[in-house]
Amino acid sequence: MNEPSTRIVKVNGSGCRIWENGDGEPLVLLSGFGGYPNWTPFLGHLASKRRLIVPSLPGYPGADGHRLLDNQLDWVSATLDLLEAAEINNTDLIGLGPGAALAAEVAAMVHTHVRRLVLIGPMGLFDEGDPLGDIWALRDSEVPAMFSSQPEKFAEALSCPDNEDEVEWRILQTRAREAAARMLWPIGDTGLAKRLHRITAPTLLLWGDADRVVPPAYANRFADLITGPCETKTIDGSGHRVDFDAAEQTAKAILSFLH
Amino acid sequence: MKLCWFHLMPYTDLPDDFKDSHNSVWVDIDSRLFKPEKAHHMYNDFMDELEFAAESGFDGVCVNEHHQNGYGLMPSPNLIAATLARRTQDAAIIVMGNSLALYNPPLRVAEEFAMLDCISGGRLVAGFPVGTPMDTCYAYGMNPSQLRERYYEAHDLILKAWAEPEPFAWNGRYNKLRHVNPWPRPVQSPHPPIWIPGGGSVETWQWCAEQDYVYAYLSYFGYKAGAATMNGFWREMKNLGKDPNPFRAGFLQFVGVAENRDKALDLYREPAEYFYNRCLHVDARYANPPGYTSEATMRAKVKSQVLQAARRATDQSMITAPTFEEIVDKGYVIIGSPDEVAEQLREVAVDLNIGHLMLLLQFGNMGKELAIHNTALFAKQVAPQINGLFENEWPDEWWPQAMASSTRAEPRPVFQTTLQ
Numbered sequence: 001m002n003e004p005s006t007r008i009v010k011v012n013g014s015g016c017r018i019w020e021n022g023d024g025e026p027l028v029l030l031s032g033f034g035g036y037p038n039w040t041p042f043l044g045h046l047a048s049k050r051r052l053i054v055p056s057l058p059g060y061p062g063a064d065g066h067r068l069l070d071n072q073l074d075w076v077s078a079t080l081d082l083l084e085a086a087e088i089n090n091t092d093l094i095g096l097g098p099g100a101a102l103a104a105e106v107a108a109m110v111h112t113h114v115r116r117l118v119l120i121g122p123m124g125l126f127d128e129g130d131p132l133g134d135i136w137a138l139r140d141s142e143v144p145a146m147f148s149s150q151p152e153k154f155a156e157a158l159s160c161p162d163n164e165d166e167v168e169w170r171i172l173q174t175r176a177r178e179a180a181a182r183m184l185w186p187i188g189d190t191g192l193a194k195r196l197h198r199i200t201a202p203t204l205l206l207w208g209d210a211d212r213v214v215p216p217a218y219a220n221r222f223a224d225l226i227t228g229p230c231e232t233k234t235i236d237g238s239g240h241r242v243d244f245d246a247a248e249q250t251a252k253a254i255l256s257f258l259h
Numbered sequence: 260m261k262l263c264w265f266h267l268m269p270y271t272d273l274p275d276d277f278k279d280s281h282n283s284v285w286v287d288i289d290s291r292l293f294k295p296e297k298a299h300h301m302y303n304d305f306m307d308e309l310e311f312a313a314e315s316g317f318d319g320v321c322v323n324e325h326h327q328n329g330y331g332l333m334p335s336p337n338l339i340a341a342t343l344a345r346r347t348q349d350a351a352i353i354v355m356g357n358s359l360a361l362y363n364p365p366l367r368v369a370e371e372f373a374m375l376d377c378i379s380g381g382r383l384v385a386g387f388p389v390g391t392p393m394d395t396c397y398a399y400g401m402n403p404s405q406l407r408e409r410y411y412e413a414h415d416l417i418l419k420a421w422a423e424p425e426p427f428a429w430n431g432r433y434n435k436l437r438h439v440n441p442w443p444r445p446v447q448s449p450h451p452p453i454w455i456p457g458g459g460s461v462e463t464w465q466w467c468a469e470q471d472y473v474y475a476y477l478s479y480f481g482y483k484a485g486a487a488t489m490n491g492f493w494r495e496m497k498n499l500g501k502d503p504n505p506f507r508a509g510f511l512q513f514v515g516v517a518e519n520r521d522k523a524l525d526l527y528r529e530p531a532e533y534f535y536n537r538c539l540h541v542d543a544r545y546a547n548p549p550g551y552t553s554e555a556t557m558r559a560k561v562k563s564q565v566l567q568a569a570r571r572a573t574d575q576s577m578i579t580a581p582t583f584e585e586i587v588d589k590g591y592v593i594i595g596s597p598d599e600v601a602e603q604l605r606e607v608a609v610d611l612n613i614g615h616l617m618l619l620l621q622f623g624n625m626g627k628e629l630a631i632h633n634t635a636l637f638a639k640q641v642a643p644q645i646n647g648l649f650e651n652e653w654p655d656e657w658w659p660q661a662m663a664s665s666t667r668a669e670p671r672p673v674f675q676t677t678l679q
Contacts, residue, residue, distance in 0.1 A: 067404065070432060137397065137544040171554055178550035182404035185396070185548075 002047070004039055004054070009085035011058060011078050014065025018086050019054040022047030027092050027258070028055070028083065030099030032121070032241065033135075033147065033213075034158075035060030035176045037169075042243040045251030046094075050258075055082045057099060059179025061172055066179035072190050075183050076105045083113060092258050094118040096243060097213070098180045101190055104222075108198035117203040117228075118254050121214045121240050123184055124192030125221055132188050133213040133240075136181060149210045149239040157244065196225035203230045204257040208238030208245060231257070260608055260648040261658065263353055264312035264634065265321040265511060265617045268305045268339075269330040271624040272297055273537045278580065283542035284329040285393045292329070301332065304627040306339065310346050311631055312620070315638035318646075318658075319351030319384065321617055323456070323477075324358055325391075326398035330538035337371045344379035345670045351659045352379050355456050355475065355617075356386020360406050361399050364434050365413030366441060369420040373445045380667035381446035382659050386475070387414060388456040389463075393541065396548040404550030409433050421450040452657040454509060454615075459488040460556045464495040467507070473615060473657045475509030479539065482512060482607040483590035489611040506614035506655040512607060513592040513619045516600050516636040523594035526629060528583040531592050533623035536580045592622075597640030605645050614649050615657075 004019035019036075021043070027050040029043070035056055036043065046052045058078055059066025069075050079102045083093075093114045095103025100122030107114040126132060133146055148154035160169040183190065203226055205219045216234060223230045233253050238245035273292060274280070281289055309320045322339045325331030333339055340354050352375060357368045368387075376383040389410050395401040401409070412431045416439070419427070426440035445451055454473040457463040467474040474492055478485050489510065493503060501507070513534075515527030552560070586592050593603045608616060620637060621630035661667070 067408075070405070136548055137542075139544055142544075167558060171557055174549050174557065175554070178404045181549045182402060185402040185404070186400040 002044075004043075004047070004052075006062075009055075009082065011063075011081045011085070012065050012068045014058060014068065015063065016058060016065070016082055016085075017056045017062030018082075019043075019062075020051065022050055022052050024050045025092070026051045026053055026087075027094065028053045028086055028088055030055065030057060030079070030093070030095040030103050031060055032096030032099050032243070033176070033180055034173060035062070037061040037172060038161075040243070040247065042247035042251055045248055046254065049255050053086045055086045057082065057102065057179065059182065060176045066175075066182050069182060072105075072183070075102060076109065079106055080110065080113075088113050090115045092116045092118070094120065094254060095122065096120040097240065098123050098183060100124075101183075101192055104192055104196065104199060105190075107201050107203075108195040111200060114201045116258055117199065117201045118206060118257065119203060119222065120206045120242060120250070121208065121211050122205075122218075122222065123188045123214060124190045125218060126187045126189035127218070127221065130215050130217055132215070135213055136185065145239075146212050147239055147241045147244075149208065149237055149245050154241065154244060193221075193225060196222065197227050199226045200228040202228055204254070205230060205232040206242065206250065206253060207232070207234045208240060208242040209234040209236055210238060211240045211242075213240035233257075260505070260613070260646055260650065261318040261351075261615045261655065262642055262646055263319040263321050263351070263509075263615060263617045264309065264317040265323075265355075265619050266305055266309055266621060267323065267325075267330055267619065268301070268332040269534065269538050269623060270298070270332060271301055271533075271626070273329055273533070273624075277537045278540045281540070283540060283545065284538055285325075285541045286327050286397045286545045287542070288327060288329045298332065304630075305332075305621070306342060306346075308621055308627060308630045308634065309339070309343055312634050312638075313343070313347035313350035315634055316642065317350060317618075317634075317638065319353045320347065321353040321355050323355040323386070324388070324394070326394045328393070328398075330534070337375060340375050340383075341378065344375055344382070346673075349661070349664065350382065351384055352382050353384040353454070354386050355384075355454065355477070356388050358388050358390030358395055358410075359413035359417070360401055360409035361390060361395060362413070364436060365416055366420055366436070366439065368413070369417040369441045370443070372451060373421070373441060373443045376445035376447055376451050377443050379661070381451075381661040383445070383447070383451040384454055384657075384659055385451040386454045386456055387472075392548050392551050393545045396551060397545045402550075403548035405433070406551060407553075418450065421445060446662060447660055452659060454657065456509075459491060460553065461491075461495060461559060462553055462555065464492050465499065468496055468499040468501050471656075473507060473509055475511070475615065475617065477509075477511045477617070479511070479513070479534075479591065481590035481592065482510070482611060485510060486611060489613070493612055503612060504614070504653045504656075505608070505612045505649045506653055506657055508611070508613050509615035509617055510607070510611060510613040511617045511619065512604070513622050514600060514604070514633070514637065515592055515594040515620075516597055516633055516641060517594070518596060520595045520599060523596070524583070524587075527592065527594055527625075530623035530625035530629070531583050531586050532581075535586055535591065535623075538623060597636055598644070600637070601641045601644035604641070605648065608645065608648055614653065614655060
């Protein structure tokens with residue numbers, strides 16, 4: 001697996017990491033819960049076919065400045081700053097979880113930025129009758145099974161690597177959770193439902209069929225509200241983090257949609 | 260030393276099997292356990308106890324704020340404080356306090372505290388807690404990443420509202436107000452003393468020092484567990500060049516007094532075990548929302564092995580079920596004869612350098628009769644042995660400055676006249 005190149009751009013004066021890896025047509029990806037402390041097999045699969053650009057949202061690993069963002073407009077504005085620094089221009093855009101909620105905002109707001117859109121287990125909506133998983137009220141031991149269908153393997157991936165400081169590793173993860181909470185607390189409804197109709201880009205809704213964070217039935221709500229052509233695909237046996245649970249299959253589904 | 264009588268107002272009728280058959284006393288406590296007709300009596304008993312404490316000569320009576328909580332029945336401590344302002348004479352009314360970020364706009368706190376200060380003739384202590392994660396983030400949906408920013412902004416707004424003689428505009432990060440001009444205003448000038456109930460974060464200590472506020476450590480785990488925190492607080496005060504005036508500090512301690520130690524063991528076993536086993540049965544899921552604890556405090560805490568061990572122990576519930584013997588051994592509750600209790604409390608006050616001792620003399624499912632017994636014994640036989648502590652050496656600059664009693668209103672006596 002090739003290492004990505006790294007550069008740091010400023011968003012509201014705070015540094016945000018942008019990774020790039022691979023050749024071909026650009027493809028931009030906004031991470032989900034926890035962000036990416038390290039390059040992963042899923043990113044490798046995408047970078048093997050496309051020039052993959054992975055900007056870190058404020059507060060996620062590699063980026064700071066989430067505490068400057070007070071409301072959804074601030075988050076959308078910071079995301080636009082970040083994507084424009086990554087030179088997004090009629091580019092395919094992927095988002096996961098909270099990153100998908102922001103990718104959808106960008107696609108709704110600036111049609112010229114996004115050519116095709118992939119939303120993987122997107123946050124942003126909340127239905128009282130079919131609530132999201134209560135991700136903020138978990139014991140440490142419950143976290144892996146909430147996000148992954150392979151909790152033991154996922155717990156291993158979350159644990160501190162040998163070459164990292166244990167305290168700082170824990171703080172890095174807490175900071176990423178805080179960044180997500182800052183946008184999504186308490187129930188994850190960002191008001192996105194009022195703006196989804198503005199999305200005209202062809203959209204793939206991708207879900208783990210065992211997603212405990214965003215129930216797979218939410219795909220229908222997104223599909224109903226989005227104006228552009230929309231297709232839904234589920235990955236069997238995967239939890240919310242399909243990029244971890246089924247890295248290759250998820251990458252294939254994305255690349256096949258973006259063929 | 261000031262002796263302050265503190266009431267949490269615990270629901271006294273949680274079932275025997277509460278810990279085994281219910282998830283948590285806080286946030287998602289089973290609403291079917293709440294019997295309003297029983298709560299009618301609990302509230303009235305609790306207010307009787309507070310009034311009795313004030314009459315018995317305690318320097319102050321304390322109430323606090325909790326939400327969706329089976330051991331704290333005061334979502335609004337200000338309601339109770341209002342009745343205390345009418346039905347007590349000289350005791351300080353210590354509201355510990357209002358979680359500033361939960362009031363929208365926080366000006367509400369400036370107004371209600373001013374009302375309480377006016378009604379009581381200047382006897383109010385204004386407590387400004389950040390609030391627990393359970394109360395603020397889980398029960399009230401406050402964003403943990405914004406809680407402290409909102410808290411500090413609310414504090415600045417309230418202080419300015421009390422100080423500023425002219426209406427002013429407030430363009431805060433979270434509060435936008437064109438005409439700030441609270442009416443009424445507090446009796447105490449420039450404002451009631453401000454006390455900060457806090458945990459053990461270095462930032463809170465520094466902030467208390469910077470603002471010259473009282474830091475009150477409201478732990479349920481007594482003087483032995485509290486020593487590390489209070490020592491840390493005083494070390495920090497020294498570093499910041501503050502004098503070691505014990506009145507800078509408040510500390511909470513459970514106490515059970517009886518004729519002798521054996522009687523105390525007998526009398527206080529049930530309410531103590533009720534409190535530590537049922538009332539503190541809090542699901543750890545609600546203890547640590549991301550962003551609630553600052554990264555600096557996290558670094559300090561993660562590095563402390565004691566706290567690492569505590570975290571391991573708390574994965575299921577916040578504490579494990581202790582027996583009364585353990586509760587007493589660990590110093591959660593101080594029990595004994597009046598002389599024994601006085602001796603221990605003197606030691607606590609001196610060792611931890613505490614000028615404002617906050618005493619829980621009703622706890623758990625303790626009924627009114629025992630609470631009154633405990634309070635009366637304390638007032639008559641314990642208080643006189645310790646209340647002179649520190650008073651000649653240090654000024655208490657954080658005690659309410661009430662109007663002279665001769666100039667204060669006399670509330671109409673209750674139930675003493677009949678309409679013709």
